[in-house]
Amino acid sequence: MTPTERFQDLALEEVIGDRFGRYSKYIIQDRALPDARDGLKPVQRRILYAMYREGNTNDKAFRKSAKTVGNVIGNYHPHGDSSVYEAMVRLSQDWKIRHMLVEMHGNNGSMDGDSPAAMRYTEARLSAISSELLRDIDKRTVEFIPNFDDSDMEPTVLPARFPNLMVNGSTGISAGYATDIPPHALHEVLDAVLMRMDNPQATVDELMTVIQGPDFPTGGIIQGVDGIRKAYETGKGKIIVRSKAVIEPLKGGKEQIVVTEIPFEVNKATMIKKMDDLRFDRKLEGISEVRDESDRTGLRIVIELKKDVQATGILNYLYKNTDLQVSYNFNMVAIYKRRPTMMTLQSLLDAYIAHQKEIVTKRAEFDLQKANDRMHIVEGLIKALSILDKVIKTIRASKDKRDAKNNLIASFDFSEAQSEAIVSLQLYRLTNTDITDLRKEESDLKKLIEELTGILTSATKLKNVIKKELAGIRKQFAEPRRSVIEDKIEEITITREVMIPSEEVVVSVTKEGYVKRTSVRSHAASNGQDFAMKESDHLLFEGNLNTQHTVLIFTTAGNFVYQPINELPDIKWKDLGQHLSSIVPLEPNETILAVYPFENFNADASIVTVSKFGQVKRSALKDYHVQRYSRAIKTMNLKNGDEMVFAGLMTNETELFVATNHAYGVRFPLEEIPITGLRTSGVKGVNLKDGDSVVSAVMLNPEVKQDLILVTQRGAAKKMKLQEFETGSRAKRGVVMLRELKSNPHRVVAVVSSTGKDEVLLVTEKDIRLTIAVNNLKPVDRYSNGSFVIDEGTEGKVVAVYKKDEPGKEI
Template sequence: MDTIDKTITVDISDLLGDRFGRYSKYTIQNRAIPDARDGLKPVQRRILYSMFLAGNTPDKGYRKSAKTVGDVMGNYHPHGDTAIYDAMVHLAQPFKTNQPLIDGHGNWGSIDKDPAAAMRYTEARLSSYALELLQDIKKDTVKMVANFDETATEPVVLPARLPNLLINGVSGIASGFSTNIPPHNPRDVVQACVAYLNDEDISNQDLIDIIQAPDFPTGCEVMDIEGIRSMYTTGSGSFMMAARVEIERPSKHNVQLVFSHLPHNAVKQQIVVALQEIVLNKDIDGIVEARDETDRKHGPTGARIVVELKKGLSDEQIDSIIAYLYKNTDLMSHYRANMTAIVNGSPEKLDLKRFVSSYINHQRDVIRRRTQFDLARTKERFHIVEGYIKALNRLDEVIRIIRESKDRKDAVEQLTEQIDLTEVQANAILDLRLYRLTNLEIESFQKEWLDLQKTIKHLEGILASPKRLDKVIQTEMTEYVKLYSHPRLSPLKRQTKELNVDVTMTIPEEEVYVVVTKNGYIKRLSKRAYMGIERVNAINLKLGDSVQETVLTKTTDTLLMFTASGMYYSLLVHKLPEGKWKDEGTPLHTVVSMPAEEKIVSLIPISTFETDQLLCFVTVEGLVKKTALSEYRTDRSVAVKGVRIKEGDELKHVFVTTDDHRMVVTTQRGYIGVYQQAEIATTGKSSSGSRVISLTRNDRVLHAYPVEQDVPFQVVLFESHGFFRVVPSQRLPEKKRGMKGTQAWKGLGSDGWIVGSLMAEGMQRGACIIDNQTIQGFEIDVSQSSAPLPFVTLEPQSVVTGLVWMPEK
């Protein structure tokens, strides 16, 4: 026989689209999205049904989880055992759902995200609440279909005598669809269903007024009524969950913040670690310690996280700390709801009324099918009892017929012919035991016949009247929910907490000194430590390094650090590492995200950005730029561009000023220029500025200072060979912007230059760096003298390469 080859040509894109479409439909309908009627995914439904058939119910002992997983995998769910057991674990965890469907025994995980023990160790049985979902399943209340290998049947949906989808909530991700439905209070959900039964035209808003908001098993606070209303009206919405906080003031201990009732799905241990990192990194001051004091008495869904505060904090400071912790940890988090469920075989985003109506329609179908089942069984029994009564009224004749019959078949035929019985009735009479022929039993048959008549009438009345059917649903649902009713666990706050975080509120205000070196080391000194410094040159620096700048500031201030490339970094002063004068300090790149090759040129402490002050930038090539200080406020911890620097140029100095000030600029070749700042236009952050001073060949800007109008001053210049000269302001005429300055030090040779300048009077103490290696202290009397005077004695061939000046104590 010849083999016929058949090749089918198909476009790969069409093939992939078709296959992925089938896969998506499977994941949506049979894996990730719950049914709106019973609120269960297929694997969850199969677990409950398998345990029910196995008799693994609350009135019996626990059974190994591995047995349940094996039964489910072998009979209904041909997937991995891990997926089935994970679903079991979720159904058993009381901090995940309001009403666990599985009663677990052993280690089933914790709110710290500890995993459950292996299935061979844990034991489980159905919870009493799960039986409410399975109730009447043997009365043909739901459609049954064949399992994957057609060896058994399984339910398409459970009867679900309580609205489980809203009571327990669910989350899942499918292809193109996802769902995230929060849990609700059982009593509130049932009340909403009853309201719908009484009035199908009830508005969605009326149902919202009944349910109000989700109710989480952890008891966290729920906030933002607008977000919740959006969830119930459109099927999508976001609202806030927050842990509850209490302020405890023990008599012999510091004030404590006690956080409990964590947000839904928050991991307690991760919150504790985040709090401890805040304390360790000193992200906020005022906190001594964070610890976890949760124990058994707080239950599986409870928590007690204690944050101990420093003494002496005001109520405003405590409120600011609480706001900071809420904002920067999972003590407060968003719940982004997506109310998607399977309705009539398709995924649908539902509003609250659609949820309720889908469940009620399902219950109508369940009760109708149950009533039809009970009516059929009742009619069967009524028919048999009717036959008993007929036979007992002619008992002697019945006995005679039976005795004269050849066999059972003959007896059935004779009874149906002579006594006017049906075959079913005749067989029932033959099965009747003799003791049932007593007078007492005969009366019981008559009573049962009357009772069956009433039952039939009642059941037929339910089927004939939609109102009576709805009344049955209402009565039973109200009775069932009583066992699971409890007051709301999650308090509802109409508005979201205002997290007004003012970190400075939590920082004790203290005057400190910040020291930065030329090679990029920084440290913070307390004022007490600074006052104890005896010699400026006692600092311990690496070879070639020197103190570049020291500023007096406060721990509550913001420090702006400008680099030679025109970038700047913003940092709260209290976050700087504290050190001693003799320490070399901490590398700047470990404090802020700054490249090692960057050089800090200016430190600007800012107490407030709400001011009319300006920042003035001066480059080594003599360009100047003014920008409003308020533009430099930033919450970013990375580099931000402060000024645009042209190629070959670099930023030299930055200072705070106003337009009422003059500007004094000094250069390395001994020129000093005095200019009016009002002539310099105020521009934005990204500009490069304009020329303020013209420079001679090989000259560079050394420093710049703001000076008040009409106030005399004097500039002290320090030359590289160890001499200084005082230049009074009377000898420094004002210049127009862009002009060359006044030559204040004439006769500088090619081997000499100005290494530093200072605006000061009286006695001055400082230190000089010789040959980039040694530091030598000096003390000079700055007087009105124009003649160069020595400030340090140098060895032949040695030069001064830098100066160190400290603020006055």
């Protein structure tokens, strides 16, 4: 008969919610989170129990791992063999487990993240300490439930004669919950348990007098006692785990950093690769080589440094930028009373103590029952031996064993169990020696029964038994602490000076954007001649700088490029440099305006910028010290069509002179420009007529005698005294600097300052370059149009003007 189909009309949200709820409950309770009592996840508990059941203990020979995995899958854990084997391998890895629960022969992985050998190659057995997790499990101390196919029984928890959860820690992710409980030193945890048993109201501060904090199997230095205290009080807290490293001197003034302990759960190979990548990518110039010298005797990573490099600074940089130092976040979630619970130190200890009281109580009940049963038998045997002749006569007169037992019960008032023991008695037991042994056994059983009854009736005796057994485990398995705990988290400060070897270099930047650094040797070999540059280009900046310095490169798009010298390409003097756009992305028409070198950004100085539309702004130099510089950074917000025409470093200057294309000049105090942040537009500096624009600006120092050199597009040049221009206010139109012509008027290309012995480079639209000496120009008044130095008709209009003696400042 075909079964009738049944349809249910249910909301999808209801069905999905119900199914996911069941799944979530399963992975929370029975997969990813440890039990607060024995500190084990179900798969770990099943592995240990299966090995125990098979007699695969530490006092027996090793057995193939595959045999255990198959046994676990077949009897207790119906999941993939790889997940079972991975869990088994982890229990054997001494860099992940503080006290290994499984001993393994063969390749069981490494700190480099290498996979273990296949389970058919490795052999395993329980470790000595894991026997303490399973001790007394056969004495009905824990609850057993049917396995997945009801063919066998498995424990819901192990007796756990030591607090495994805190000793070995745990990590896991389930649905909505995650756990991170660090491992601790066995003797410290046991001392904390004993203190809590003596004083159930012990505070975290009191407990921390015996339990200092986590103790990782890989050692390392733990910083942040406050984070440990917070974690113990709330279940959540943060600490810093730092590698143990020493600085060793080498020959030739070099040093090396030797790392002998690394943070818990850090992949050694990945960490070393990261350190070597920093060297290869030239983000850390001071490292010459990184080597892994680890062997069977222990971990050893050597970071060899270049000459005259500060090892402490390099080490701090590695602490901050690699896994040589990591943060560890406590998240002490465990299954307590079948629920995921955020555990504090006290609740973890209390859960374990309550579990032990239950275990010892059930064990005492089991042993007492067994002792009483034996006492009953011993009493029967003693009675039988006292009337031995009558007993023998009764047995001989019986038909069979059953009849003999019935006759003994009827004649002498023996119980069923006693009569069974009597009829099963061997003849040699009827000697005088046996009665003595029985009376001694009776005496011992009375003492045992009295002792067990005391444990069951006295809370003090129960507590003393637990304390005595914990003390025994402490004596047998305690190991010295591996991790060092420091009170405060050390603040790491990194300066580029300590990361980068100090080296004198020549830095050059051309107008078309080619940049490079050149060794002093390469520059000297060329005597500074034969600089590689395109014919249409010219040198904008050349300076002897240090690799620990920085240059700021300002562009017409209102941006600046923060460029550490050590990160510039190292190129020979006679070879073309690398274009700036290959270092940082630039806009299509963005060109270099000015270059300024800096040793640091601590000086009381400002950067003054001026735009073509007449905006002026001033920003503090310290704002230009940035941490991220992979792209050009905005220094002046510009409107559509506007561009930056001037960027100057203000130190002792007090005034600004701004020149416009239509020959107006404005002079005003720099203090009229307020200091603002980088991403501002500034304030109005010049009141421009329609069609006019700013072409250049000059910062003026009253202590330096300066003239102004004006050049027009028609090739005329003139020199003016600064006194020709009175100081006024900003946002004025200014005064004229040329006589107005009705036909073919002069338009200003640039105005530059001169101290008398300068040279000015003029570039025409036909790429003709002319250098004029300022001394050859005679001072004239504001209304003169100057003298022609270039023939506009044959050589073309002047399109650009540069000062040759100050390539770092383009005006």
